[in-house]
Amino acid sequence: MIDSSPVPNRPKAAPRPSSLSGGHPLPEGRDHYTISEVAEVTGLSAHTLRWYERIGLMPHVDRSHTGQRRFRNRDLDWLALVGKLRLTGMPVADMVRYAELVREGEHTFEARQELLEATRRDVRARIEELRDTLAVLDYKIDLYADARRASERF
Amino acid sequence: MIDSSPVPNRPKAAPRPSSLSGGHPLPEGRDHYTISEVAEVTGLSAHTLRWYERIGLMPHVDRSHTGQRRFRNRDLDWLALVGKLRLTGMPVADMVRYAELVREGEHTFEARQELLEATRRDVRARIEELRDTLAVLDYKIDLYADARRASERF
DNA sequence: TAGAACCCTGGAGTGCACTCGAAGCAAGCG
DNA sequence: CGCTTGCTTCGAGTGCACTCCAGGGTTCTA
Numbered sequence A, B: 001m002i003d004s005s006p007v008p009n010r011p012k013a014a015p016r017p018s019s020l021s022g023g024h025p026l027p028e029g030r031d032h033y034t035i036s037e038v039a040e041v042t043g044l045s046a047h048t049l050r051w052y053e054r055i056g057l058m059p060h061v062d063r064s065h066t067g068q069r070r071f072r073n074r075d076l077d078w079l080a081l082v083g084k085l086r087l088t089g090m091p092v093a094d095m096v097r098y099a100e101l102v103r104e105g106e107h108t109f110e111a112r113q114e115l116l117e118a119t120r121r122d123v124r125a126r127i128e129e130l131r132d133t134l135a136v137l138d139y140k141i142d143l144y145a146d147a148r149r150a151s152e153r154f
Numbered sequence C: 001t002a003g004a005a006c007c008c009t010g011g012a013g014t015g016c017a018c019t020c021g022a023a024g025c026a027a028g029c030g
Numbered sequence D: 001c002g003c004t005t006g007c008t009t010c011g012a013g014t015g016c017a018c019t020c021c022a023g024g025g026t027t028c029t030a
Helices: A033-044 A045-056 A073-087 A090-102 A106-153 B035-042 B046-054 B074-085 B092-104 B106-153
Strands: none
Touching: A033 A073, A073 A090, A073 B106, A090 A106, A106 B046, A106 B074, A106 B106, B035 B046, B035 B074, B074 B092, B092 B106
């Protein structure tokens, strides 16, 4: 709900961070998938997947001998992470930056860690904001409940 | 961070839902403010405030004898609520719907309560999502920390 | 009373994140 | 063999939430 129409039919929940290291509920234990299969499991459209690749948000997807994309499990893992980052409201441009760091190799570990820590701070702050908001909603809802109860009684 | 550049310099925190019923830290205890004063305290731009009014998100703002807006404390209270709802990611169109219900009078109490309860459910779900995301971030950050510690040791 | 600073309106423009269309190639099926 | 489905690219279109502009009126300060 946080942005216009995100993840129309997102898979219901990844129970553990283990979804980052294999274990997708997919057709079979293959390690290559067509774009429509990936669209199916990620809830993203094929258009969006191609667009992700175009803007540099995917770390190089394999192609079949006829040029069609063949996504692999590591791509799905990456998309799972991207999905999480997107939930935090991180702009796509920042995710692209992170993807660039990954492409640049291991000497960017520190920068990546800092980026994730900054994101974690944002997420924590956001949760606090939402808790405040929840308090306001509770307060308002109680007001309406009281008002309606009062008007029924008389 | 959740949308592009929201609330650039939002006032730091309303300690209680009491911010919904008076108690604004404003110039003095007046009950009319110019648009730029309201922009100052809400963190919204004057443009945005006029736009809110145009689309029906403000419940009728008073005007001076020359036609300039004179916001009152109840307008600030309303904007505080709108700010909270906006933090939940509620689309502006839904907030407009809520504003319409308010304008329609007391017979919409039930509808308003339902709308707020639906929003509350969304906020709770969102908090859960963010907690999941936090777990993933913790996991990833630990991975980087371990990797960097290991590379230092050898 | 002049000038700066502020406010008005309607409408156009911006940035983000998709989302779709057009034109064409390739594979599987009855 | 034709049909359907799915894939490719590039570029244009969409919806949201602002954000800004032009051209003019108003209010405050020196």
